[in-house]
Amino acid sequence: MKTRHIFLNYYRKLSQSRDGDLVTLDDVLDFIKQPTGRLAVQMLNKYEKVSNIPEYSVEGNELIIINENNEVEQVDTSVEKYELQGDEYSRRKESEVGYTCFNSFSRIGRRKGDMSSPTNFVFLDIDGIGNPHKASDLARTTREVVKKALLQKFDFIYSIWISLSGFGLGFIVKCDAIQSKRHYEVVYDELASQFDDFLMSYGLNTDPNAKGFTQPTLLPYDPSIIVRADASLYPAKDVLVNVNEQKGKEGSIDAGEDLDYSMPLKEQVSKAIISQKVTYYSIFRRYTEYPNDSIILARLIEERYDINEIDYNSYTILNDQKSDVYDAKEPLPVTKRMYFEGEVKEGLRNNMIGLYGMKLIFNNPFRSPQRLLDHLQYVNANHFQPPLSKKEVYNSFIYNYRNYMSGDLDFSGIIDKHVYHLFPRRVEDYGNDIDARKAKQKLASQVHHNNKKREKIESIKNAIILLEDTGGKVNQINLSEITGITRKTVSKYLKLIKEEKE
DNA sequence: GATACTAGTTTGGGCTTAAT
DNA sequence: ATTAAGCCCAAACTAGTATC
Structure with missing residues (x-):
């Protein structure tokens, strides 16, 4: 199991295991003693590692790099247009936490909307640059230099951030025409070779492990993330000319069709941030003496623990x-x-x-x-x-x-996971009994939606506490805004909550 | 102004099969 | 072995309107 998978699992556990005596502040702080926690802390700049830094010097806006062939290269780093743009950036900045990226990995089965979102972007990763924030000046400067150089050279780079591992950069290329996994892989290869040629002079290369279409499950917290709303489209169409595509898939996107690249990402990110805020808040509101308002898990860990001290x-x-x-x-x-x-x-x-x-x-x-x-x-x-x-x-x-x-022992692969099957899995077990299959789906659907209902009620309750503590007015509109649940649903559940209290 | 109701539409999880 | 696509369902949502 990969670290990021573990992270996701733990992350889910964090929000799930909030009953009874399960989570205390100390438990949460214990969290960072675990591999997962270390990963989280890496995101918070607690690690140092420097490698593969080429010789370079900076004079004014000029960057002078000595590449591996001992050639001197000059790069203009005065690039105002890389300034942060757009409300997406401000939302990310506000969130102050990393957030999950919508993606098929952490999900089972098809989700409406999945299709258009991930396939419009290609995610790449450069490793081995060095510590994100706290590293030596050398590593930090190098990272910034690589970042700017990439942005300058490739105008189809949509966004760049510090990678999940903490030692590199992750970035998104905005493409056209990708409509399948196969397309994605072909375009990825082409892009990776272009980037690798370019990165060679820095002694860096793209991470081949990132090729999996399901990799970008997490976008880590990075206060200096760059989002270029005006990035151009990478003409993937040209690369895909000779690629044979699977036929007859209804619902796939026609190559060349004009797509809205921004909305799915924005909406998903916005949703994720809202729900995370409520989750974090409720944990700390309930289990710590820490006061109201948005106390951020990351901050707290940072203040209370030094990861390097742990044996x-x-x-x-x-x-x-x-x-x-x-x-x-x-x-x-x-x-x-x-x-x-x-x-x-x-x-x-x-x-x-x-x-x-x-x-x-x-x-x-x-x-x-x-x-x-x-x-x-x-x-x-x-x-x-x-x-x-x-x-x-x-x-x-x-x-x-x-x-x-x-982290020396990973037994996650040998223990069985929680997989529940409410009904026989195989369709032949039902024979021609369509009603039985329908009944199965009905029940599965009910079970699922009951779970969702519980989540929503929980989140409304937390929002009520938050409003009470911050002196805000407890009404449907405010609750709706905090939780991200529609007013209609808030209204419905508020009734239930009141009844429950009586 | 805040809330409740109604009807039509969309969403997303669980399960399957198909494709690679 | 892995992942996309298809289908089922109930819940959630949207928008418009009525009521407190």
Whole structure:
């Protein structure tokens, strides 16, 4: 599993696991001890790494670079037109957090609107430049220089930002005519070779791993992101002349059709920011003494922790694990899938305790390790016949926990994921019973929408608290604006919330 | 001015098959 | 093995109007 995938998973967990004792401020801060958290902190400028920096000097607006052939190159860096533009930028700036990019990766199945958005842009990535903000002046200047040089040379670059890894630049090329994955890949190759030729003089190159159409799942926080609303279109049509395309797909975009490149991106970004703000707010409003207004997770972590100080191997669990007497504690409210029934007999106990521990760790990143261990001990004491010693359970758990937190052990691939099937999956299991299939879809739809409903009610409740705390007026309009939910829906749920209170 | 109601339209998740 | 496209549904949305 790639780091960005883990990030997404954790990120979701953060917003999901907000019940009961799950998330405290300390838990959130513990978050950054984990690989995911380190990634987040990288986004917050806590890392330093410098590599592949060519020799260069700056004189006024002139940049002088000595490339690998020892040739001297001059670049004019006085480019006013790279100034930030547009309301999209201001929205991003306001958000102060990274946000997820709409994209098929984190989703299952088709989503209306997916088709037009990602295929209009090609996402590329340059790696190995150095630390985004806090690096040496050399790395920082080099990054800025590369950024400007790229913008100057390629007017079809739509946006540039500091990449997710933190050591490079990510950027978007605005294209025409791309209408399929195949198209995307062909255009990507062509663009990558152009960029690579250009980047060679800096000792840099594009990251071939970014070719996957599903890669740009996260756009990291970057206060200096550049969005060029007036970027030109890359004439992908020319590259695609001889590409055979799959035929007969209804709904695909005709090559050459005039597309609105800006709206889907803008709308999605705007939505994501709103929901994230509410989520972050509710976490801190509920679980910390931190006051109202928009406290940003990133900021808080930055203030409270220095990532470089953490020794991953010293992570200890303090409770006494030596006694074999189990002091009864409430088990965690685990999901059905994690719920333990029956007995585990000798021969399977050790495997089971290891696997179950891994699942616990993986699925509960925001619970304290102590709490997870308690639960594991509970399962051992109640379902293992005969129970393993507490010490054994502890050893197994702490080994996995430490190694996972330090990033040395990635067991995400071997544990099973949460996949629920409400009904038989295969269509032949239904035979000709169309009604049964319809019933299945109906129920799936209901389940889904009930979940959405819960989310929305939750977000309205949080918005109410926010308004109360900030002295704003609690009415449907304000609630609608904060949550991004329409007034109509706010109205509907407000009723339910009031009834619930009575 | 804020809220509620109505009817028609759009959206998005879960599931499938098709394509590569 | 992975991902796009197609279909189902109920919920969410839009816009217009009525009522408190």
